[in-house]
Amino acid sequence: MRLLVTGGLGFIGSNFIAGALRREDVDKVVNIDNLSFGANRMSLKQYERHPTYNFVRGDINDTRLLCRYLDETDVMLNFAAETHVDRSISDPRDFVRSNVLGVYSILESLRKAKDDVKLIHVGTDEEYGDIVHGSFKEEDRLIPSSPYAASKAAASMLIRAYHRTYGLKAIITRCTNNFGPHQSPEKLVPKTIIRAGFGLKIPLYGKGRNIRDWVYVKDHCEAIDAVLRKGKSGQVYNISSGVELENFEVVSAILELLGKPLSLIEHVEDRPGHDLRYSLDSSKIRNQLSWKPKHSFRRALAKTVEWYLKNENWWKPLTDERVLHPTPWKLSW
Numbered sequence: 001m002r003l004l005v006t007g008g009l010g011f012i013g014s015n016f017i018a019g020a021l022r023r024e025d026v027d028k029v030v031n032i033d034n035l036s037f038g039a040n041r042m043s044l045k046q047y048e049r050h051p052t053y054n055f056v057r058g059d060i061n062d063t064r065l066l067c068r069y070l071d072e073t074d075v076m077l078n079f080a081a082e083t084h085v086d087r088s089i090s091d092p093r094d095f096v097r098s099n100v101l102g103v104y105s106i107l108e109s110l111r112k113a114k115d116d117v118k119l120i121h122v123g124t125d126e127e128y129g130d131i132v133h134g135s136f137k138e139e140d141r142l143i144p145s146s147p148y149a150a151s152k153a154a155a156s157m158l159i160r161a162y163h164r165t166y167g168l169k170a171i172i173t174r175c176t177n178n179f180g181p182h183q184s185p186e187k188l189v190p191k192t193i194i195r196a197g198f199g200l201k202i203p204l205y206g207k208g209r210n211i212r213d214w215v216y217v218k219d220h221c222e223a224i225d226a227v228l229r230k231g232k233s234g235q236v237y238n239i240s241s242g243v244e245l246e247n248f249e250v251v252s253a254i255l256e257l258l259g260k261p262l263s264l265i266e267h268v269e270d271r272p273g274h275d276l277r278y279s280l281d282s283s284k285i286r287n288q289l290s291w292k293p294k295h296s297f298r299r300a301l302a303k304t305v306e307w308y309l310k311n312e313n314w315w316k317p318l319t320d321e322r323v324l325h326p327t328p329w330k331l332s333w
């Protein structure tokens, strides 16, 4: 199987590629990434000379580039996106460019491709918006709150339309919050580990009561692998662990693992439009594709903390004032 991965130097994409390169039936992995926010070449440095891996620096908006590689591809997996909600609030432009126009460019490239290449597009729970009680199912309406979520929902709509109108083979996955190795130090879990290590305060939006469902990144990658092999074109698959925690609980668990006091937590002004709770019903992928998460939250979190402590050379070059500044959460919106 020949895979074309976009955004494979980011958090989830790099974990996915590392797993794919270990699979016997994967003959080729081309990774196109424009090295924007979230990317780190070090994540896949050890594979740069791997016989079946090829990194290409490029943009998903470059239709000609995509077409060149699509002729030798069986499945395309799109992880490429601008992903930081706070950045999307400060300036949504790049989010529309990569997450909406970039997906349009992918769809047009697929329409021009000689062979029927299947697209697997990695979406997010944030497309549905928040929910106070219960959990969203795949057929529920998308009511996104942030510019990031809106750009991802727009991509979903385009993919659905291209499937219906042009018969393009495409599947959308929507997963909840991921954690694990290779995640940008600006995101909650790595930022908490890094700042706590320096004895710095941990900023927490509002009262820290926002609820997210937490999936270990390797479980998410296995879910994508199941979709790649057994998923049906035109379908959406929700991916979730069922481990729903308040942000305060996640930060407290990290501080406990590090032996640091809860007094490091500093409540700060809430994010505008902050969704209270995300929750997905993932019974479809569990029942139809036999996927379920294998890692317990506590053990996976301990492994994640250990990874960041041991891999300072991975995150140090990415740790700018947004991570270490006394008030890094305060972006200018």
Ligand SMILES: NC(=O)c1ccc[n+]([C@@H]2O[C@H](COP(=O)([O-])OP(=O)(O)OC[C@H]3O[C@@H](n4cnc5c(N)ncnc54)[C@H](O)[C@@H]3O)[C@@H](O)[C@H]2O)c1
Residues within 6 Å of the ligand: 006, 007, 008, 009, 010, 011, 012, 013, 032, 033, 034, 035, 036, 037, 038, 039, 040, 058, 059, 060, 061, 078, 079, 080, 081, 082, 083, 084, 097, 098, 102, 122, 123, 124, 125, 152, 174, 175, 176, 177, 178, 179, 183, 184
């Ligand atoms: N992190 C999560 O918790 C989570 C949860 C659910 C879904 N997702 C989705 O999974 C995907 C991957 O998320 P992530 O956390 O790994 O993000 P990330 O920010 O770590 O990585 C995104 C990657 O895409 C690349 N990229 C961005 N724009 C590009 C462009 N125009 N052309 C080529 N490459 C481009 C970046 O350079 C980066 O390597 C995203 O689509 C995101 O919406 C993430």
